[in-house]
Amino acid sequence: MGDVPLGLVVQPTHSRLLQHLPRHPIVSLVTGLTLAYLLYLVLHGYTRLAHQHRRVHATNTELRREIRTRSQLQEEVEWLARHDELTQLPNRRLFMETLEANATQRPLSVLICDVDHFKRVNDHQGHLIGDRYLDQLGRTGRRIIEPHDGLFARYGGEEFVACLPQADAEQAREIAETLRQGLQDAELRHHDGRILTASIGVVTLVDGPLDVAVLMQAADDALYRAKAEGRNRVRAAPPLTAMENV
Ligand SMILES: Nc1nc2c(ncn2[C@@H]2O[C@H](COP(=O)(O)OP(=O)(O)OP(=O)(O)O)[C@@H](O)[C@H]2O)c(=O)[nH]1
The missing domain is CATH 3.30.70.270 (Reverse transcriptase/Diguanylate cyclase domain)
Structure with a gap:
């Protein structure tokens, strides 16, 4: 007091600390596990989605190639119907x-x-x-x-x-x-x-x-x-x- 600084030291007792520990550790465990499971579901879903996306993309590419090949064949068939293959002349x-x-x-x-x-x-x-x-x-x-x-x-x-x-x-x-x-x-x-x-x-x-x-x-x-x-x-x-x- 006066010129002497006033200090305050808080030191909880062991029994007081124990009072603030979760009363139901099982609840915390379940919550933690649930959160972990939800995280797993999200990550798993994301991985599956990415995989499906890659498959759809590959299928699309394959389809586009197939369409190109078919339309080339179609053009060839139409050309052959009206031209002579040996001379390339109209038939x-x-x-x-x-x-x-x-x-x-x-x-x-x-x-x-x-x-x-x-x-x-x-x-x-x-x-x-x-x-x-x-x-x-x-x-x-x-x-x-x-x-x-x-x-x-x-x-x-x-x-x-x-x-x-x-x-x-x-x-x-x-x-x-x-x-x-x-x-x-x-x-x-x-x-x-x-x-x-x-x-x-x-x-x-x-x-x-x-x-x-x-x-x-x-x-x-x-x-x-x-x-x-x-x-x-x-x-x-x-x-x-x-x-x-x-
Ligand atoms: N290499 C080849 N020969 C063909 C083709 N198409 C028809 N010919 C031949 O053409 C020949 C036609 O003979 P011909 O009809 O007897 O007539 P030519 O010998 O030309 O006699 P003329 O017409 O009377 O002057 C045959 O030998 C056929 O085989 C073809 O795409 N390639």
């Missing part, structure tokens, strides 16, 4: 569809081109060389026909066809002659050194409705004449008008 089906799509175009010309004595190539040089020749003839034909807004297609075997919307009889004949010359200039040779050639039949629908069978028959007749008259030449059918085309 007969696409050619026919193109004709139908141009049903109202006048004039509308068609060429049929048949390789001369092609059997000899297969017989003397083998089918593989024959295939390679068809491929090269296809490329040449495409290069010549497409700039005229035409479609060059493989009709089957060693026969090719071209659809030339808007080409009149004179133009179609000129294009056919360019094609014949171009195929010859490709310089594909028979076993004896002779150059491989082709014969071409041409027809033009001038007016009247399109009858595909009539048009193709007329082109075929012209081709037959080209063959009969010595091959390696172009022959044109008389232009088809409404009168002839019925």
Whole structure:
């Protein structure tokens, strides 16, 4: 007191301390265990969720890959339905569809081109060389026909066809002659050194409705004449008008 500082010392007695210990240690234990269990549940749930998330992600990736593969296959199937695998050219089906799509175009010309004595190539040089020749003839034909807004297609075997919307009889004949010359200039040779050639039949629908069978028959007749008259030449059918085309 006065200048002497006043100090206060608290010293609980042993019995007092015992009074503040939990009265029910079992309650504390259960609470602790419950909390630990809840923590375990939370952690376990989180781990399971993370695992499921990874699985869903992997399944999604796999699904996306599968969809990509299927749509590529689908595109391939659709392409093959309208193209020739050997030459990559449009096939007969696409050619026919193109004709139908141009049903109202006048004039509308068609060429049929048949390789001369092609059997000899297969017989003397083998089918593989024959295939390679068809491929090269296809490329040449495409290069010549497409700039005229035409479609060059493989009709089957060693026969090719071209659809030339808007080409009149004179133009179609000129294009056919360019094609014949171009195929010859490709310089594909028979076993004896002779150059491989082709014969071409041409027809033009001038007016009247399109009858595909009539048009193709007329082109075929012209081709037959080209063959009969010595091959390696172009022959044109008389232009088809409404009168002839019925
Ligand atoms: N290598 C090969 N040959 C084919 C293919 N398609 C058809 N050919 C062959 O083409 C030949 C056609 O022969 P032909 O119809 O007798 O006609 P050509 O020998 O060309 O005689 P002409 O038409 O009368 O000038 C056959 O030998 C067929 O096997 C093909 O995809 N690849």
